Amino acid sequence: MYRKVFANKVFDRKVVLISGGCAGIGRALAxxxxQAGARLVILDLQQAALDSLVQHLADHHNAEALGLCCDVADAEAVQCAIALAIERFGGIDVLVNNAGITHRSSFVDTELAVFQRVMAVNYFGALHCTQAALPSLIERSGQIIVLSSLSGFAPLLYRSAYNASKHALHGLFETLRYELKGSGVNVMLVCPGFTATDLRKNALVGDGSVAAQPPLAMGKVASPQDVADAIYLAALKRRRLLVLSNVDWRARLLARFFPRLFERVLLPRLSGMKPQGTSHG
Incomplete structure (x- = not known):
């Protein structure tokens, strides 16, 4: 179905680079x-998935796209990939730092390597992409979009490494926004709530192995397409912050101003647990 939102020409022929773009929010945003006329550069880990997505974009959306196999945790690989993207398309107008991984394990049971890997992808991956693309973004008065999380303002149990990586993203990119003032580059942090992606299928556990996690008891879950629509509209307006949480304003209010009540009432539910003291009968 044709949507009015796609008639906007802001992104027509613009070059958009999306990390982790083969699945979930990244794919939906691609x-x-x-559909808005952008030319796409997709970074991901599996060449077969990249080839399939590039073909899909060409066949169904008449879009020009380049798929590059790249681990964003590898700074040198990122530099090479972005150099190839600039060589192919002439520059980068929008950088979407979307690549990410998660884990589910208590802090005491989580090995150091898990913290290092989560930070390497979620934080340093965004840093590597931004450093490599920034000269082109400044030259073209572009935009940086960073996928953060609900955990940017509300902690989640058994995700200490993940939560830490998202807080680090806010510290980095809020600072960068101030430093880029006057450059023409916009920085937007996006904080989705629970979204139906494959992230949990590849979740790490405490020893660093991959183990798909059972669904969380967390209520309504957003679709990647709905999240992508919202990011698209916010990018048109060059917003600074987009909070897309299916955890309503009362939860955010409790987390910030009444943390003890939040910990007792909402934190267990958001983390996929039943609150202590809940009666069954």
Missing amino acids: VRLA
Whole structure:
């Protein structure tokens, strides 16, 4: 179905680079921007998935796209990938730092390597991409979009490494926004709530192995397409912060101003647990 949102020409022929773009929010956003006329550069780990997505964008959306196999945790690989993207398309107008991994394990049971890997992808991956793309973004008065999380303002149990990486993203990119003032580059942090992606299928556990996690008891879950639509509209307006949480304003209020009540009432539910003291009968 044709949507009015796609008639906007802001992203027509613009070059958009999306890390972790083969699945979930990244893929949905690639499709959304392709429909808006953008030229896409997709970074991901599996060449077969990249080839399939590039073909899909060409066949169904008449979009020009380049898929590059790249681990964003590898600074040198990122530099090479972005150099190839600039060589192919002439520059980068929008950088979407979307690549991420998660884990589910208590702090005491989580090995150091898990913290290092989560930070390497979620934090340093965004840093590497931004450093490599920034000269082109400044030259073209572009935009940086960073996928953060609900955990940016509300902690989640058994995700200490993940939560820490998202807080680090806010510290980095809020600072960068101030430093780029007057450059023409916009920085937008996006904080989705629970979204139906494959992130949990590849979740790490405490010893660093991968173990798919059972669904959380967390209520309504957003679709990647709905999240991508919202990011697209916010990018048109060059917003600074987009909070897309299916945890309503009362939860955010409790987390910030009444933390003890939040810990007792909402934190267990948001973390996929039943609150202590809940009666069954």
